[in-house]
Amino acid sequence: MTTRLYENPIFLEHRTPPGHPERPDRLRSLNIALEHPNFSGLERKEAPQANEDAVTLAHPEEHLFAVMREVPEEDERINQIEADTYASQKSLQVALTAIGGAMAAVDDVMTGKADNVFVAGRPPGHHAEKTRAMGFCLFNTVAIAARHAQKVYGVERVAIVDWDVHHGNGTQDIFWDDPSVLFCSTHQMPLYPWTGKKEEAGAHGTIVNAPLSENAGSDHFREAFKSRVLPALHDFAPDLILISAGFDAHHRDPLAQINLVGEDFDWATGRLMEVADRFAGNRVVSLLEGGYDLEGLAESAGMHISRLMKG
Numbered sequence: 001m002t003t004r005l006y007e008n009p010i011f012l013e014h015r016t017p018p019g020h021p022e023r024p025d026r027l028r029s030l031n032i033a034l035e036h037p038n039f040s041g042l043e044r045k046e047a048p049q050a051n052e053d054a055v056t057l058a059h060p061e062e063h064l065f066a067v068m069r070e071v072p073e074e075d076e077r078i079n080q081i082e083a084d085t086y087a088s089q090k091s092l093q094v095a096l097t098a099i100g101g102a103m104a105a106v107d108d109v110m111t112g113k114a115d116n117v118f119v120a121g122r123p124p125g126h127h128a129e130k131t132r133a134m135g136f137c138l139f140n141t142v143a144i145a146a147r148h149a150q151k152v153y154g155v156e157r158v159a160i161v162d163w164d165v166h167h168g169n170g171t172q173d174i175f176w177d178d179p180s181v182l183f184c185s186t187h188q189m190p191l192y193p194w195t196g197k198k199e200e201a202g203a204h205g206t207i208v209n210a211p212l213s214e215n216a217g218s219d220h221f222r223e224a225f226k227s228r229v230l231p232a233l234h235d236f237a238p239d240l241i242l243i244s245a246g247f248d249a250h251h252r253d254p255l256a257q258i259n260l261v262g263e264d265f266d267w268a269t270g271r272l273m274e275v276a277d278r279f280a281g282n283r284v285v286s287l288l289e290g291g292y293d294l295e296g297l298a299e300s301a302g303m304h305i306s307r308l309m310k311g
């Protein structure tokens, strides 16, 4: 497999208050893991910054303006947008670079420059609803990537698989009544953002939620994947698979208690690659979402990327 990774030093410049789990050290930790010789075959590229217009692929213009108004002019200032979501001076550029990396990743798999791509960006995006920044997220990067694939390459069916331990309420909100996008999510429930029940299926049955209880562990996670996520993917036959790759279901993570291990992310990646091989010409684009224990994140993201490289 040809695997690319998008990164950019600007990703370290979205700042949150001291003690906030979504912090620049997350990417520093992943970077150290990527120094291992296993990753020497990875094509590492600098993520480009998207134009502001890209945001409107998944959000009304008003949401873009609302976020822009929250960005402080002073270097030292950090503005609180809502409960736990913040903006610092460079946050708009940083979020646009996460979007630019995701769009470039879609370009790469659609034009055959890579089989699959991982975007090591921040802030995460899957909690951002059409008109609301929340849960550390300003814009819904994975939704924008899906729309980009449809708009530029005419991709008919995009599947988004979200294994972040929190429900991807924003992605669900954006694609609720869109039968061209399948959204599958495994997540701990009850847990922030308190959505993601099985009964939430979208207007066309293309939302597939697989909630897991506290302490679910590897077996229940894999069972949910096998019984809900994989059958939905086979029925849908996607032309492109996007992954909202959060690693906060890892047992070390301080924000949740599903208690997965690194091998679970390797396993889930392998299953999605089988689906991509069958239906989508191997095309997989994976975007970093959550993952707040530095060691747990480095271990599980490393195993995920290794699997992408090996096939």
Ligand SMILES: [Zn+2]
Residues within 6 Å of the ligand: 164, 165, 166, 246, 248, 289, 290, 291
């Ligand atoms: Zn999360």
